[in-house]
Amino acid sequence: MAFNCFVNKNELSNKLGELQNITNKRGTLAALNNVLLEVEDQGIVMTGTDLEVGLKLIVSGQVNETGTITIPSKKLFEIVRESAGESIHLEEKENHWITITAGKSTYNVAGIPSEEYPRFPDYDEDGFISFESHIFLDLVDKVIFSIAGEHENIYSLTSVLFEKEKKENGSYLRMISSDGHRLSIMEKDVATDVDGLNLSEVTLIPKKGVQELRKFCENRDTIELAFEDKQLVVRDGEAVMVIRLRQGQFPHYQSILDSIATDNKLSIPRIPFLESLKRTDIFTEDVFHTIQLSIEAGSMVITSQHADIGSAKDELSIEYEGESMQLMFNCRYFIDALQVMESEVVKAYIDTQNSPCLLQGDDDPGFTSVIMPMQL
């Protein structure tokens, strides 16, 4: 049956925008660059998937005829975004041609029948728990930068580890990420009882899923969430996202934390430290972005050298009473961590030049960053 409907331009544009990251992946299956349009009585149900993350959104509209088609996602998004007028008219013609009318513009786009489009994963309608979405925004933002790239050899590190914990004083959710050289942990207490969250022993959310989860939360105040055997389902009244979880083991991060001695402490003003690192980074060499930290009681000198450009030196007042230390780090690791922190002063615990450095801040409850140094 050939469909025929009118929808609001802005709503369609926004929702197509949400789908773009998912549908525009360069892949092998041409169908995945399309968005599935299912025109039903209340409006259009739009679906996009890259087989790892699937997203289904409802666009309300005035429907004259129902029907189903798939259409290139990026093209449709561009047409809608650039169109004048408030309303968009979509109509299916013979041989799967779609005519899109907006104001005085008319476009004809070749659609592809929906038979080849992957089926949206099934999920259980029960077992959802409601959360304020800022909780997940915060969890993701504090760990997303240290997820390993796809080339990482410990495969599980390409995902975020998700954990829940019930302590005496309440319920906690936790995300942990590591690229093998640094580790980020973010823990948040939640008002909701987490008992109903059905986590498996090791719950791994792949990086792409974490990115899309973040985007989903960005556009909404509250979300409902359910973990199933192999997938995470997130939804609100008009959208559902299904994220495929990865299987595997995650390294035992707690033993790293336990091994860090906390008696040698530095207190460093966060913003001046961050700015100083950014300046010094101009003179670091690619890949490793090495800086030297020369730490003495009361001061820290940051230096870097670039074989072709020159060198940089910066000095910072810090609170420190221990012995002098010479350390080397990838300064990007510090920049990434300091950027997501909020405390005025960060506390750094460094024991020796070969052991991990732990960062925390009084106004960053639940956040821990661990960074391994470099060595000559």
Next chain:
Amino acid sequence: MDSGRKIIHIDMDAFYASIEQRDNPRLRAKPVIVGGHPASRGVVAACSYEARAYGIHSAMACAQAYRLCPRAEFIKPRMARYKEVSERIMAIFANYTDLVEPLSLDEAYLDITENKLEQQSATLLATTICNHIVTETGLTASAGVSCNKFVAKIASGLKKPNGISVIEPTRVDQFIAGLPIHTFHGVGAVTAAKMKSLGIHNGHDLRGWSREKLITHFGKQGDFYYNIARGIDTRPVNPERIRKSIGAERTLAQDTTDTGFLMLLLEQLAQRVHATAHRFDFTFQTVTLKLRYHDFTTITRSSTTPHAMTSIEELIEVASRLFKQATAKTRKIRLIGVSIGKLQARSSRKPRQLSLPFQLR
């Protein structure tokens, strides 16, 4: 023919194992194997002459070496130590000539056509250098002396250990003519088998073939074979040769789609490549897989990591991943190869990013 050059190829005898035996009297006169643990997937990096008597040789799987000689002493390589000794040996060479091209920690070409002692006799100079090495390090070396790299390298293996072979320019032709084809540098097992099927069994047979015919059968390598059959090897001794990559490949006796077999082969190739990298004390950041299909279409797939890799496990893992991604399992494969790039001498004092001391739970 006679280029007038005098080239010495010096090859330390069982270098790593000899250092271990010298440093640790307990190991002397015993079969010593430097390499992985017998239970590991590692290979023999070096073994003492006592171990060789059991049929053990380098690049053999440690597990097999253990079966051949369970009482052998398995020693974990101490690369820093070998590197240190190697530097002393290279410093010895510098007393005689600046034209030294190290091939690895324990092997080098020396162009002594003009040397610092103004010694005319290459043979005498080779003896002097080998004696110098023994006095200063307590280790023995073997040397091959001739007028080019190709012959010098083969010659150094003739009187191992602790021996010097001289192939004068006038004897080069005769020497090459008598060499079995599989001992030619640059002729692998598959090429050797192919040559034998064509009736080429030694240097003399090879010489009977025209340049054109060799190129028809062996591609551009044919040109190289044509030249070396005539003792022509003009490659200079290059003191600044920088290795950009290390690779190994194998042409299969029969084209196949057998993934299990190919993976096994890939592992063996990776082990060979890794052994070479290890010998040079190189780390690597890039792994490249090469596949040639039955129809001669060739593909390469690379993966580069942000950190420097060192371990054989990592190399095999990346190579296998590339292999799984590259092959559709339907096309027959004719050649498989693996190479590593973005090499970096581990000791070049570049800072190294340390990893978190993770343990998988």
